[in-house]
Amino acid sequence: MANPLLRMEGVHTHIGQYHILQGVDLTVPDGGITMLLGRNGAGKTTTLRTIMGLWKPSQGTVTFDGTPIGGKDTPSIAQAGIAYVPETMAVFHDLTVEENLKLAARAGPMDTARLDWIFGVFPALKRFWHSPAGVLSGGQKQMVAIARAIIEPRRLLLIDEPTKGLAPAIIEGMIGAFQDLKRQNTSILLVEQNFRFAAALGDTVAVVDDGRVVHAGTMADLVADTGLQERLLGLSLDAHQ
Numbered sequence: 001m002a003n004p005l006l007r008m009e010g011v012h013t014h015i016g017q018y019h020i021l022q023g024v025d026l027t028v029p030d031g032g033i034t035m036l037l038g039r040n041g042a043g044k045t046t047t048l049r050t051i052m053g054l055w056k057p058s059q060g061t062v063t064f065d066g067t068p069i070g071g072k073d074t075p076s077i078a079q080a081g082i083a084y085v086p087e088t089m090a091v092f093h094d095l096t097v098e099e100n101l102k103l104a105a106r107a108g109p110m111d112t113a114r115l116d117w118i119f120g121v122f123p124a125l126k127r128f129w130h131s132p133a134g135v136l137s138g139g140q141k142q143m144v145a146i147a148r149a150i151i152e153p154r155r156l157l158l159i160d161e162p163t164k165g166l167a168p169a170i171i172e173g174m175i176g177a178f179q180d181l182k183r184q185n186t187s188i189l190l191v192e193q194n195f196r197f198a199a200a201l202g203d204t205v206a207v208v209d210d211g212r213v214v215h216a217g218t219m220a221d222l223v224a225d226t227g228l229q230e231r232l233l234g235l236s237l238d239a240h241q
């Protein structure tokens with residue numbers, strides 16, 4: 001496995017009186033795609049939000065590229081090179097695609113070479129450049145949300161359920177886009193419920209249950225072991241259709 005880009009060790013997160021993460025150990029290798037799987041309510045979103053500093057860990061360490069980031073504020077964590085696309089997709093519906101991206105480019109004018117690269121990954125953005133984001137399909141809005149997160153170079157992209165509610169054909173198209181991002185040296189930690197998508201895309205996988213990582217390894221090993229899938233994820237053959 002490549003060197004870890006992100007490492008969480010013994011991370012606990014409390015939300016109010018609730019003890020949600022209960023000692024998460026998680027490694028995201030540099031240069032790969034890691035899938036975070038698990039039941040509803042297992043703690044996947046809380047894990048992403050804790051990495052991003054939106055919840056502060058009450059215990060444990062979070063290390064990014066060798067530097068401790070646990071407890072830092074969200075802007076500093078973003079500055080360090082991590083971007084986050086929440087499940088709700090941070091897209092302004094009344095603004096054009098261009099305006100959505102301009103607002104996300106906090107460092108100043110958009111880098112045209114980078115924009116060309118983003119158009120290559122998500123061609124629909126070029127087509128709808130001057131259209132309000134609100135008229136786009138769900139998949140296209142997801143592309144705007146991801147483009148906003150990567151308009152400035154990022155080492156690590158955290159994405160929460162990008163396939164939720166999308167048609168299978170759109171999901172297939174997204175696999176290519178994420179592989180493209182990976183080829184461009186963006187590591188990805190992606191929360192996913194769709195096991196087929198996760199299996200097609202993931203290099204490594206971590207399974208969360210009750211606020212802990214209960215399994216970590218290569219995606220190929222999990223794909224090859226249907227018994228393990230059943231035990232960890234409750235997947236039956238139906239879930240693979």
Ligand SMILES: Nc1ncnc2c1ncn2[C@@H]1O[C@H](COP(=O)(O)OP(=O)(O)OP(=O)(O)O)[C@@H](O)[C@H]1O
Nearest residue numbers: 015016018020038039040041042043044045046047
């Ligand atoms: N703001 C909050 N206040 C109280 N409890 C919360 C809050 N946010 C999340 N939780 C609880 O924390 C637990 C983990 O939630 P989380 O959203 O991380 O799970 P998840 O694995 O992402 O699940 P899902 O797929 O349903 O989003 C759940 O029991 C949830 O009810």
